Structures are given as structure tokens and as C-alpha cells.
Amino acid sequence: MTLVLSDCSGPHWYAGNEGAAEWYRVLRSWARTTSLAIVQPLPERLWRRTALPVSVGLLTARAPASPNSALRFTPFDTVGEAPAGLPLPVLEPSARWFAHWAELVAGPPGTRVPGAAATLPTGLSTVPADHGRPVPRSLSPQELVLNFRAHASPQALRLAAHLAVGEPSLPVMRLVQAATEARPEPQHLAEVVLSGLLTTAPGSPAAAGDYVFRPGVREVLLRSLPRSTAARVGAVIQRYAGSRAGEFPVTVPDEHSAEGGCASGEPLAVVSDETVRNLSGAPDVPADELDTLVEGRYRLTRRRHGGTTSSTWRATDELLGREVALKLFDTPRAGRASGEQHFLADAERLAALDIQGWARVTGYGMHDGRPYPRCAMWTPTVHVWGASCGRPSTRC
Structure with missing residues (x-):
């Protein structure tokens, strides 16, 4: 047979x-x-x-x-x-x-x-030469995605959107599918490969399994993918890559490291700088803020989020030798002499609260005129009750 x-x-x-x-x-x-x-x-x-x-x-x-x-x-x-x-x-x-x-x-x-x-x-x-199928090269990116959505399974739709955060080579496709689907099936992967959204990577033989999205398709797919979902997919890949037989680690070169972060072998995935920023959630940090010692005790190691009035930091408590989260507010503007008093009063009330599911405020203070609450570091996300200069807020 x-x-x-x-x-x-x-x-x-x-x-x-x-x-x-x-x-x-x-x-x-x-x-x-x-x-x-x-x-x-x-x-x-x-x-x-x-x-x-x-x-x-x-x-x-x-x-x-x-x-x-x-x-x-x-x-x-x-x-x-x-x-x-x-x-x-x-x-x-x-x-x-x-x-x-x-x-x-x-x-x-x-x-x-x-x-x-x-x-x-x-x-x-x-044998019919054609069945009236659209030719991918003749369609716009929006038309390609709409045509795919009209015929694809929900599993294939999700997989295509998840793959839009990186380069869709076959090893990465299999890892993403296995990590995000309860019952990964080969036909759903085949739907994506044969969807018309992809084309063979330039200079790569067809049998190598290296693909790229057709021009404009990635951007259309990303519009339908919430940033929280992109971050979750990235976290799953980072957690599981290389942890089981048949899988593999993914390394990103670090220009600040002595070795340059170079890995041996051929690269299996490529992501843009924008994708790295979206998945990490870490904005650019001025060099003079890194390694700052807050009140002689908390050394700032990484800024997790930055906003218009405050920034959330991962820090090391050098007295107790553990990681904590600090939310540093901007210096109160001129004319708000009572801003510090308002903050300290709010922070004292918040520190007395103990609400299940929320990180408890374990300390607070002032650093160079900037108020900050402190709480234990949660992984991967920290939700705390914070206080602004004069008005409480619900999250850090």
C-alpha cells in the first residue's frame, strides 16, 4: 500500500x-x-x-x-x-x-x-486548471486576511494572529501552537502555511520551512491582537522554549553584554525592535536613573512601566536582600506645598489595607522630593494600591 x-x-x-x-x-x-x-x-x-x-x-x-x-x-x-x-x-x-x-x-x-x-x-x-481561488499576489493585505478569515478554523485564526509577533518559521509555529492550544492539530498549522498569508523566505529553499508574511499582512493581523495577548504568548514561549525534549531556547543578542549575547547555530526566529518593546513592556530608561539608590536602601534595577506622572520600578532591598516594587511619582508641581502631606496621609491609610488578590503596600516615603509607595514584587504582574500626590489611585 x-x-x-x-x-x-x-x-x-x-x-x-x-x-x-x-x-x-x-x-x-x-x-x-x-x-x-x-x-x-x-x-x-x-x-x-x-x-x-x-x-x-x-x-x-x-x-x-x-x-x-x-x-x-x-x-x-x-x-x-x-x-x-x-x-x-x-x-x-x-x-x-x-x-x-x-x-x-x-x-x-x-x-x-x-x-x-x-x-x-x-x-x-x-483536471481543472483552477477552481477560482484568489491569487495571493493579486490581493491587498486586507483582502488576503479577509479571505483567510472567511474559510479558516478558529484555531488557525488564533495561530496566525499569534505568529504575527515574530517570524513564522515552522519550528516557531509548532512551539506557539503547542503552547497556546489545548489540542494542537496538524491541519490547523497546515491551514496557516497554505493560507496565502505567507511566502517562502527569500533565499531559503521551500523545504526548509522558513516563511515570511506577505507585505502588509503582519500589520493587519496585529490590529486584531490585543497587546496583553501578545505579551502572554511571548511569556509562554520564554517559559517553555527549551524546557522539554524537542523544544529549543530562543536568545536575543544583548549589545550591552561582554559576549554580545551571541548564540551558536542558525537563527530560528527574528522579531522587530517594536515587537521586543511590546512584549517586554519596558520603555527606554535614562542611564542616570539606573542603579539609583532610593533612601540609601532600594537600588533601582529595571523600570517596568513608565507613565506621564510616574514610573514603576523593580528594585533590590539591600537591607533585606529581596526584590520589591517601587512606584516613583514625579516631583509635585510648584504651588502644591501640601502634596507631600497628602501623599503620606493617603499612603498610611493604604498600608493598613489588606485586600485579597492585591499586593499590599509595605512601605512608603520620599526620594529627592518624589513620593513613592513600596510593595512586594509579584511575577509576572504587580497590582497594588497606590497613592498620588493628593489623590489616591487604584493601581501601580
């Missing part, structure tokens, strides 16, 4: 293209001498958009291990005349589909099983 794994969408599947005549000659030769089936990675609902559409019906075998020429296919839909040719079973890569085909091949004479089959034509004249 012979199984052919194909999406039936390559140029050699269409009549009039180079290699089509030879390919169909090989398929007919196999079908006359062995049990031949196509394993189609795309989900069944998309098969009609390929060069090998199928019908659903009953397959009957004359004897065990019958070649396709000895199979009889009876479509459930009997409207019109059945097309002439050899029946060619088409299978999804799942246990249920393989079980039916195995029963057909190994069962006694007269075994009948439900299934899907295409008709392998005896001549190329019956």
Missing part, C-alpha cells in the same frame, strides 16, 4: 502546469497495482478549494489489499453521472480516518466503509 502526504495545491496537481502529466501518470500506475490513498493535512471543509476535490460515500473492496482499480465508490449524493476514473481515497491525518481505511484494506471481500474519495482521471483534460 502507498500513502501520499500532500495538500493537493501545488502546481503539479493542476493540468497545464509543468510536471502535471508525469505526476498523474505515476498516480495512475500506483492506483492500478496497490492500495493508494492521499493523506490531506488540510481539514475536510477546505478540500473543495484544492486541485483534488472529493465526494463522500461508500467504498467497497473486492478483496483484501485490493488496488484502487478494484475498489467501487458509491457517492451519497447520486445526482448526475459519476465521473469516470479510478477512486482515490483521501484521509485526514487522524485515527478515525485511518481506522476506516485500514478496515477497507485488511477486511474480507465485500468490506464497505464510509469515506471520502476523489476521482483520479484517466486523462488530464478532466
Whole structure:
């Protein structure tokens, strides 16, 4: 028996293209001498958009291990005349589909099983050159994404959006899918690869699995992806990459490190500077603010968030040797002499609160005229009750 794994969408599947005549000659030769089936990675609902559409019906075998020429296919839909040719079973890569085909091949004479089959034509004249599918190069980025959304599964839609934060090479696709889907299926990955949203990376052979989004497609996909989701996907990849057999670590060169952060081997993913900023949530920090010692005790190590009136920092408590979070407010503007008193009064009341699910304010003070509350460091996100100069706020 012979199984052919194909999406039936390559140029050699269409009549009039180079290699089509030879390919169909090989398929007919196999079908006359062995049990031949196509394993189609795309989900069944998309098969009609390929060069090998199928019908659903009953397959009957004359004897065990019958070649396709000895199979009889009876479509459930009997409207019109059945097309002439050899029946060619088409299978999804799942246990249920393989079980039916195995029963057909190994069962006694007269075994009948439900299934899907295409008709392998005896001549190329019956093979349509096209099924009216849009040509990706002729569509705008918005049209490409809309066409994909009209036919794709929810799982493929989510995967395509998640991949928009990086470069969609196959190793990265598999990692993202495995980390974000409860039940990752190969057909959903195939939907994305064959969606028309991607093209082979320049200078890379088609078999390498290196792809890039067509111009403008990434930006359209990112519009539908909340920043919180992008950050969550990035955190999952960072957590799981390389932690289990078959996975791999991802390193980003650090221009400030002595070694340059260089990794050996070929790169497997590339992200833009904008994507790194979006996933890290860490804005650019003036060099003179790093390593600042607040009140002789808290050394600022990394700014996590920066706003128009305050910034949240990761800091080290050098007295107790542990990490804390500080929210440094800007210096009160001129004319607000009571700003410090208002803050200290609010901070004292907040420090007395103990609300489940919120980080408790464990201290407060002033640094160079800038008020700050302090709380324990939470990972990955810190939600605290803070205080502004004269008015309490609900989050740091």
C-alpha cells in the first residue's frame, strides 16, 4: 500500500502546469497495482478549494489489499453521472480516518466503509486548471486576511494572529501552537502555511520551512491582537522554549553584554525592535536613573512601566536582600506645598489595607522630593494600591 502526504495545491496537481502529466501518470500506475490513498493535512471543509476535490460515500473492496482499480465508490449524493476514473481515497491525518481505511484494506471481500474519495482521471483534460481561488499576489493585505478569515478554523485564526509577533518559521509555529492550544492539530498549522498569508523566505529553499508574511499582512493581523495577548504568548514561549525534549531556547543578542549575547547555530526566529518593546513592556530608561539608590536602601534595577506622572520600578532591598516594587511619582508641581502631606496621609491609610488578590503596600516615603509607595514584587504582574500626590489611585 502507498500513502501520499500532500495538500493537493501545488502546481503539479493542476493540468497545464509543468510536471502535471508525469505526476498523474505515476498516480495512475500506483492506483492500478496497490492500495493508494492521499493523506490531506488540510481539514475536510477546505478540500473543495484544492486541485483534488472529493465526494463522500461508500467504498467497497473486492478483496483484501485490493488496488484502487478494484475498489467501487458509491457517492451519497447520486445526482448526475459519476465521473469516470479510478477512486482515490483521501484521509485526514487522524485515527478515525485511518481506522476506516485500514478496515477497507485488511477486511474480507465485500468490506464497505464510509469515506471520502476523489476521482483520479484517466486523462488530464478532466483536471481543472483552477477552481477560482484568489491569487495571493493579486490581493491587498486586507483582502488576503479577509479571505483567510472567511474559510479558516478558529484555531488557525488564533495561530496566525499569534505568529504575527515574530517570524513564522515552522519550528516557531509548532512551539506557539503547542503552547497556546489545548489540542494542537496538524491541519490547523497546515491551514496557516497554505493560507496565502505567507511566502517562502527569500533565499531559503521551500523545504526548509522558513516563511515570511506577505507585505502588509503582519500589520493587519496585529490590529486584531490585543497587546496583553501578545505579551502572554511571548511569556509562554520564554517559559517553555527549551524546557522539554524537542523544544529549543530562543536568545536575543544583548549589545550591552561582554559576549554580545551571541548564540551558536542558525537563527530560528527574528522579531522587530517594536515587537521586543511590546512584549517586554519596558520603555527606554535614562542611564542616570539606573542603579539609583532610593533612601540609601532600594537600588533601582529595571523600570517596568513608565507613565506621564510616574514610573514603576523593580528594585533590590539591600537591607533585606529581596526584590520589591517601587512606584516613583514625579516631583509635585510648584504651588502644591501640601502634596507631600497628602501623599503620606493617603499612603498610611493604604498600608493598613489588606485586600485579597492585591499586593499590599509595605512601605512608603520620599526620594529627592518624589513620593513613592513600596510593595512586594509579584511575577509576572504587580497590582497594588497606590497613592498620588493628593489623590489616591487604584493601581501601580
